[in-house]
Amino acid sequence: MLAALTAPAIGRRADSTSLPPLASLTELMDPSLRLPVEQSLAARYSEWVAEALDEIQGCFLITDPGIAGHPIVFASRGFLAMSGYSLEEVLGRNGRIFQGLATDRRSVMEIREAIREERTLQISLLNYRKDGTPHWILFHLFPVFGVEDGRVVHFVAVQVPIRRRSKCLRSSAENRYDGGTGRFLVACRNEFRSDYELGCNPVVELFVDVDNRGLEAEESRQASEQEKEKARDAANSILSTLAHYSKLTGRVISDKRCSEAGISAINSSLVISLGRIKQSFVLSDPQLPQMPIVYASDEFLNLTGYSRHEVLGRECWFLNGPDTDADVLHQIRQSIQAEHSCTVRLLNYRKDRSWFWNLFHISPVRNATGKIAFYVSVQMDENAKSNEHGLSPHMRQLGVVGAVKVAVRSLSICAGPSRR
Ligand SMILES: Cc1cc2nc3c(=O)[nH]c(=O)nc-3n(C[C@H](O)[C@H](O)[C@H](O)COP(=O)(O)O)c2cc1C
Structure with missing residues (x-):
């Protein structure tokens, strides 16, 4: 317990200010959750893992299914910057706090099933930032198993923002033929405020980074191969960091279920x-x-x-x-x-x-x-x-x-x- 309380903070603030002591981050939490949340990572991967995780680029959360309510026990700097929440506001909470009215219930069900079945899942998901703006993410979830008994000790969710690849969905009849250039000009949404030129391809891919509240929550977005690859790469970095630090405590983890002791794994x-x-x-x-x-x-x-x-x-x-x-x-x-x-x-x-x-x-x-x-x-x-x-x-x-x-x-x- 002492080691956990004196351990480095679970993660940095989004604005990279100095690290607050770990215990101060959990002050507002339900008292019965405080110690389990504070100890969750340090007990399994040593007190040094938080700093190592903090070095990994990208947005990700780590949760502990062994603690009541399956709370978040680590949030990366990238995640805090993306969501607008502070670390204090997310530690001890369940990941569902980022969902909102337009979050697809079927996607949430799929996540629930993947957790129940303790398996990896990659899915597009609409989440909400602290200021209420919606944003699409590629949600890449995977379980981490304790080698000693084959039980899931943590879940990790890597989140890659899905860039907008808007389709100009109007029918081709609405598109204008520019006789001068021999190309189609497509009538796009007003938000883009201009026409985009097409060759013979009926769909235009636009990449717009500015936030647009109304548009974000509309049509479902699919992640590109590049975004999927990015999520897998981040997942591999996190897993190898956790595996490395778990050796320091002797409580080794794996991305696959295996049981050294032969103790049955409880779902x-x-x-x-x-x-x-x-x-x-x-x-x-x-x-x-x-x-x-x-x-x-x-x-x-x-x-x-x-x-x-x-x-x-x-x-x-x-x-x-x-x-x-x-x-x-x-x-x-x-x-x-x-x-x-x-x-x-x-x-x-x-x-x-x-x-x-x-x-x-x-x-x-x-x-x-x-x-x-x-x-x-x-x-x-x-x-x-x-x-x-x-x-x-x-x-x-x-x-x-x-x-x-x-x-x-x-x-x-x-x-x-x-x-x-
Ligand atoms: C590691 C991890 C991170 C999660 N992060 C999010 C998240 O950022 N946004 C979200 O909508 N759901 C997230 N979830 C999913 C929810 O916590 C919850 O499992 C989901 O809503 C299904 O359960 P429910 O039907 O009880 O809400 C996460 C789950 C895990 C295991």
Whole structure:
């Protein structure tokens, strides 16, 4: 945490003024998002990655699907200049804030699907700057996978402004034949205030850089091959920077899904849904040897003092210690074998070896086909104050289990690339 708070800023201001401290950029953010957003890049790629990303030309955003709301955790200088927003205004927000009335809903659906399926997408998209003016971009999205467990750790969206290649769409009958030159003069929109000469080609390509509010949001624009190439080049630079810096922390990334540890990959849409459940819980995968933990909530990490990478892939027994009652552990094992839920009170230990009485509940979670996809276990510190007045700990445990079941079932009905 200390490293992240003292790390260089996530990016520079659009006007290249000096870098503000990272924590000051997230001051206005929802407090529960602040630390996850601040730590997102530094924890995976080291604190030096922000400066390296800042050197890369072009407009791009990086988001973290593991944080509730799938927020932006990095915005390039080029993006800030293009959109007119400051870094403070975009960090912690979802990319949909740049959409507006004329943004095509089908394009937004395509982006949502690509995120759910964790795949690359290139699409033309109408977005809005801070001052409300619309502009067309080529939106090139790609996922970044953690090699250790094959999960998506970040998404990157490179954005290349699509230059106007206006077509003079009037019918050829409206075009005038200039007998003197033997060429057609085409009646173009008033905005261009002049006629453009054509050979025998019925379509004129015009490149106009000035902003024009009314015109921008009209007909859909297609990116040129050059613009597509530009997006791919920027994507490659970003990916190789991330790959390089991920080696500094040992938490290596790849543009392809691969799993060193053999831990099942949880679909990032499921991670987003689970992130909305603000209680301490973990999911374990019963189809893998030793039933390792494949998801841990932020509240679990806060309660136990472990970081996520210390928890994922471990068996769920590591909170036990010398004074944990062996009979209670036996009871939990039996309920797992019988595929039943179980509620117990047991002594557990945090990372710093301080102990707490854990009001523990474990339950199988079945997918839409009835197969057990996970075991969810909910942990509650008996002495912690709860602000959920009136609900007994057991009712709260059942609430978490219910929410996890809904998330798993709704996503397994429209299953993405992972087997969930
Ligand atoms: C890395 C990343 C960057 C994004 N940037 C933008 C953006 O600049 N403009 C935009 O319209 N949508 C952007 N999105 C898409 C939205 O965040 C959101 O995924 C999309 O609107 C579909 O989800 P929704 O239907 O829940 O809104 C981005 C998504 C990701 C993953």
